[in-house]
Each structure stands twice: as C-alpha cells, then as structure tokens.
Amino acid sequence: AQSVTQPDARVTVSEGASLQLRCKYSYFGTPYLFWYVQYPRQGLQLLLKYYPGDPVVQGVNGFEAEFSKSNSSFHLRKASVHWSDWAVYFCAVSMINNNAGAKLTFGGGTRLTVRP
C-alpha cells in the first residue's frame, strides 16, 4: 500500500532563511507526487507536482521540489522564506487506478512557522 511520511510535524525558520520540508513516500511503481499548502481557514492549494521526468520541479511562489527514487523522497525547498509562507504543507502521492481515479494519499503535514 502506498504511504507518505512527513517526518517533521513542525518547522520554524526565520524570514529570509532557506527552507526544506521533508517527504518520504512508499509506493510500488512510478509515483505521481504533489505538494499542497493550506493557509489558515482555507482549502488546499497546489504548490507543485511531479510526473515522471525531470526530478527537479518548479512550483509557485519560489518553491521547488526534488524527486529521488533511490531515497524515496520528494523534499520541498525554498531559497528565501517570506512571512506569508506561514502555513501547513502537505505532501501527497497519487495511485493511478483505472477503476478508482487518481486517489491521493496525504502525509501528516508540516506546520511552518516564520519568525520575523
């Protein structure tokens, strides 16, 4: 069965510092991977997605992520964090099943706090 682990439930960084949020997945086959962000009292917004191809994918607002098959990882990075990045970040993996659609399995989320 597929699964996603986000080892860090909470991360705190200073504004302007670099950021890495970790994501490890377990999946048999080639995964489709996603990072979503959830701002307070809002739904999920797509940051970026990985479909098989270039392992480094660019997303919105300066975010990027790197897929590693050998490490079963899909870590999210940002060079310089802004206060508006304060949110909860979810990594997700998609299982392609012709009978069930692209059902997403989510990690537990990482709550990012940005210090001024």
Add this chain to the structure above:
Amino acid sequence: NSKVIQTPRYLVKGQGQKAKMRCIPEKGHPVVFWYQQNKNNEFKFLINFQNQEVLQQIDMTEKRFSAECPSNSPCSLEIQSSEAGDSALYLCASSRYSGNTLYFGEGSRLIVV
C-alpha cells in the same frame, strides 16, 4: 483563488441532523472527489465521481453519507444523521480526467454539537 466552489463555508448541526454541502467543480473537470480532513490533519477519501457515475466510495459513505453529481447542478455530499465524529473540514476537489492533478475548494467546515 480556488476555481472549485464549495458552499457553505461553515455549518453547525445538532447530532442526528442532516448536513448538506455543495461543490461546483472547475469548469471542464468531469472528475470530482470528496475528502474529509479532521482536526489532526488526517485526510479520509470519501467518494469520487466521473461525470455522474460513482467511481469508488468507502463503507462509511455508503451507509450514512449520500453524494451525487447531477448534470448541470452542483455536486453534493449529505450526511443523513450527523454524529460528533463527523466534525471536520470537507474538501471537494476536481480534475480534468482520472489520473490528473486534483484542485481543491476552500472546504465546508462542519461542526456537530
């Protein structure tokens, strides 16, 4: 801003009451999903549709929840008899086709008192 429109944003129901939420998927997206997000940020898949057809649903959805995606009308998710454990954020998502990226709405937050 999300192009998946969910209403209402909040609803408060007593135990045993019906709770109904609606979702208008993004234009051109025939695939619709419903997820439940609890206070611990755990996501539970509830049901998905392709056009008006149910693709898959979990047992809970079959028994106490009803959902539909009629043509030319919003999709809906209804809890027949709300329980305290149903308090959660209900997220609707749509995609262009099975296997594509899911785009989520803002969610409907249900509080069962």
